[in-house]
Amino acid sequence: xxxxxxxxxxxxxxxxxxxxxxxxxxxxxxxxxxxxxxxxxxxxxxxxxxxxxxxxxxxxxxxxxxxxxxxxxxxxxxxxxxxxxxxxxxxxxxxxxxxxxxxxxxxxxxxxxxxxxxxxxxxxxxxxxxxxxxxxxxxxxxxxxxxxxxxxxxxxxxxxxxxxxxxxxxxxxxxxxxxxxxxxxxxxxxxxxxxxxxxxxxxxxxxxxxxxxxxxxxxxxxxxxxxxxxxxxxxxxxxxxxxxxxxxxxxxxxxxxxxxxxxxxxxxxxxxxxxxxxxxxxxxxxxxxxxxxxxxxxxxxxxxxxxxxxxxxxxxxxxxxxxxxxxxxxxxxxxxxxxxxxxxxxxxxxxxxxxxxxxxxxxxxxxxx
Numbered sequence: 001x002x003x004x005x006x007x008x009x010x011x012x013x014x015x016x017x018x019x020x021x022x023x024x025x026x027x028x029x030x031x032x033x034x035x036x037x038x039x040x041x042x043x044x045x046x047x048x049x050x051x052x053x054x055x056x057x058x059x060x061x062x063x064x065x066x067x068x069x070x071x072x073x074x075x076x077x078x079x080x081x082x083x084x085x086x087x088x089x090x091x092x093x094x095x096x097x098x099x100x101x102x103x104x105x106x107x108x109x110x111x112x113x114x115x116x117x118x119x120x121x122x123x124x125x126x127x128x129x130x131x132x133x134x135x136x137x138x139x140x141x142x143x144x145x146x147x148x149x150x151x152x153x154x155x156x157x158x159x160x161x162x163x164x165x166x167x168x169x170x171x172x173x174x175x176x177x178x179x180x181x182x183x184x185x186x187x188x189x190x191x192x193x194x195x196x197x198x199x200x201x202x203x204x205x206x207x208x209x210x211x212x213x214x215x216x217x218x219x220x221x222x223x224x225x226x227x228x229x230x231x232x233x234x235x236x237x238x239x240x241x242x243x244x245x246x247x248x249x250x251x252x253x254x255x256x257x258x259x260x261x262x263x264x265x266x267x268x269x270x271x272x273x274x275x276x277x278x279x280x281x282x283x284x285x286x287x288x289x290x291x292x293x294x295x296x297x298x299x300x301x302x303x304x305x306x307x308x309x310x311x312x313x314x315x316x317x318x319x320x321x322x323x324x325x326x327x328x329x330x331x332x333x334x335x336x337x338x339x340x341x342x343x344x345x346x347x348x349x350x351x352x353x354x355x356x357x358x359x360x361x362x363x364x365x366x367x368x369x
Contacts, residue, residue, distance in 0.1 A: 016041070016193045021181045029125040029139045029152065030183050036144055039097055039122040042187060046096055048200035051285050052189070054300045055292040056095055062327045063091045063334070066354035071347055076116040087338070087351070089118040090174075094334055097121045098185030099175030101138075103155075104341050106163040106170070113344040124171060125152065126183040135183060138171040160344060174337035192291030199284045202277070221265040293326045319358065 019033030032038050046053055064087065067073075072084040090100035101124045103117040119140065127137035136159075139152040156162065158172035175185035189196070220239065227235065289297060296318035335351040342351065 016197055018180070018186075018190070019184075021184050023128055028137075028154070029127055030129075032125055032144075032184055036125065040145070042096055042193075043122060045193060045196045045200065048203075049196045049288070050203070051199055051288045051300075052192075052196040052292075055189075055289060055294055056092075058294070058300050059095050059292065059327065059330070060088075060092050062323065062356060063095065063330050064088050064353065065356045069352045069354050070349050071342070071351065074347070076345070078115060079117075081117075083342070083351075086116060086118050087334070087353075090338065091330070091334060093118075093121040094174075094330065096187065098178075098187045099173065100334070100337070101174070102172040102338075102341055104158065104170055104172055104344065106168040106344075108164065108168075110161075110164040110168070112346060113341060116341060116345065119171065124173065126173065127154075127157075129182055133182065135173070138173055140171070158341070172337070172341055174333075176333055188293075189288070189291035192287050195284045195287040195291075199281075199288065202281070202284070206277075223265060293322075295321055323355070 019038040020031070021033070022031050024031050024036075029036075033041070046056060064084075067084040068087055072087070073082050075081065076083055076086060086102075090102065093100040099121060101119040101121055103119050104113040105115040105117075106112065107114045123140055123142055123144070125139045125141075125144070126135050127139065129135055136157050138155050138157060140155060141147055141150045141152040143150045144152075155169060155171040156167045158170050159167070163170065178186060180186055187193075222235070226232075285297065285302070289295075289300075294300065296314065298315050299318050299322055331353050335353070338351050
């Protein structure tokens, strides 16, 4: 008799747990989660969940506003990037990862930062904490999946005194204090990462249900022995080609057999009804928005209930709370970190964001959920 594992294949899906930040023997840097790849997981979540991605974009747009007052159009590096462009990048990193990283480059005298670049947060890893509980170095790799091909390069941490020669190009690594870690941040929405993952999986599930047509709604058993693995694969391919997919809906399934005991057995597999997914989707949306501290779905274009008409008053109230309780603290942290570097560039004006101009008197169109 064949082993059950040869006939049935099960995929185990694990929940996302809090990442471990630990030193690894033989490595100069601190591992950033499982296999040192946790930031890439956050990028995957950003790109795969519509609700999460929209919430992040809403926070980013509000954080950037109309740009930095007075100093926003100042060019800060050889690429011709302005402070506004740098600000937009570090704001996205801060909202996505809980921190951002910059590459300030000092002049030969070591008395002024002459260039400033953004470094993608996924590319930076912290060095180990020294005896003074300080991190004095960081490591950069353009792809931490393959450090053999893209070997990490050491950079000294931001230091206004030891900044000449090889130490002129530094990494400024900014994040808010957290009792969970001395070296890496956690995103503000960490409590909802499993809901964000679930949102992405449900979208894939519904897409697969439509594309695959008969699976997993139908169990087919052929009671005439167990064919070889190659024959099993061929039968599976033939059934998929003939009956799965949206273009094959409504086809007739015709079989022939030598008696009832050798006839194919078709067993419908009952799936969850539509109301189950509606409730689940509402729960997921609520938890994701709560993690982002978005009190009204209207802020990202989702109407919670029925009805038409002008929603400007409700949106204005929600937006005012959103700005004061969520966006301004984000701006305060980013501006504080950025100003540490801009002061070294000779820019005395502190970074200040010009708020976005919104007209709440207009009838704002929202999407029915």
